[in-house]
Amino acid sequence: MWFRVFTTFLSFIAGACSGLKVVVPSHTVHGIRGQALYLPVHYGFHTPASDIQIIWLFERPHTMPKYLLGSVNKSVVPDLEYQHKFTMMPPNASLLINPLQFTDEGNYIVKVNIQGNGTVSASQKIQVTVDDPVTKPVVQTQPSSGAVEYVGNMTLTCLVEGGTRLVYQWLKNGRPVHTSSTNSFSLQNNSLHIVPVTKEDIGNYSCLVKNPISEMESDIIMPTIYYGPYGLQVNSDKGLKVGEVFTVDIGEAILFDCSADSYPPNTYSWIRRTDNVTYVIKHGPHLEVASEKIAQKTTDYMCCAYNNVTGRRDETHFTIIITSVGECDIKGRDPNETQMHNSFPLLLFYTCVEEIIIVGLFIYSKKLFPELTKPWFLRVKERKPKE
DSSP: OHHHHHHHHHHHTTOOOTTEEEEOSOSEEEEETTSOEEEOOEEEESSOOSEEEEEEEEEOTTSOOEEEEEEETTEEEEOGGGTTTEEOOTTOOOEEESSOOGGGOEEEEEEEEEEESEEEEEEEEEEEEEEOOOOOOEEEEESTTOEETTTOOEEEEEEOSSOSSOEEEEEETTEEOOOOSSEEEOTTSOEEEESSOOGGGOSOEEEEEEETTEEEEOOOBOOOEEEEEEEEEEEESSSEEETTEEEEETTOEEEEEEEEEEESOOEEEEEEEETTEEEEEEESSEEEEEGGGOSSSEEEEEEEEEOTTTOOEEEEEEEEEEESSOOSOGGGSOTTOGGGTTTHHHHHHHHHHHHHHHHHHHHHHHHHSGGGGSOHHHHSOOBOOOO
């Protein structure tokens, strides 16, 4: 009997007759191994029915379909081999698979026959996949101690203990990482190679792993990349700065700050030139200069930055010019000097003009005589400051 039903079904599987419609929410359903899987089926017809027959078959690629169970009205006839695994509650055509195993992956075919004034039939096919959920991935970095930009290479590897049909994706600062001149991936995308590393590769990296039933993202890591120094510059809290020249009032103390972008942080050295002789006067990022202790009206200085991991250094030099009058600021005048109230703006104007001319002549002389701008600090050996 069931052989005849099976033969009739195979001859009809190519299409459906009018008057009966079988609907499944999805033609592909992803299941979790060890859990129950429900395959919902809905059907409707417009003709009187004396009998409703439902048949479920299972097929794997390149094999003939196997009978699982069937029903006529409310009577269910299972295949004895699968009677405890598959459940159906007719006239509901939906199928319950419990528990789901890897061997249950394949195509499930449902056919509904309605007998009334003749027999109408319709069928649907559902593909079922079976997977294990993804466990949380862990990212390992090689070398773990970090790498020097333009010299070292780095590999990030994504490790996952559980899960099937894994798909890997690398994220940097929450955005996908793409192949570039320095970035490449392993065959399965579970490793990211950066050759060589640069400062631009610094960021928050994570590995996102997916499969049809789940996805998990690793904790964020920030690989250690050593770089710099870059953008070395000297700034001060007081004085007038024009190019590489600072104009300072006599008797005023000025604090200089030397900074550059670097990892690990730079070590800094301050060098002064006096009477064509250079001195290392201090180590560290800050230097305080008391103008009244400077013997010359114009004194040259240099700040050197050194990264002891990358082995790179940078330097910048500047000049301090000591002036004998206060800053060019009308708010800086002494309110007690009321006798100069009327003449002060004119005096201030001439003072500012004088300072601008001095600074301008100094800068112009360096352009006119290039030898003045040669790196004299490198030609003269460092000496300790005189007592």
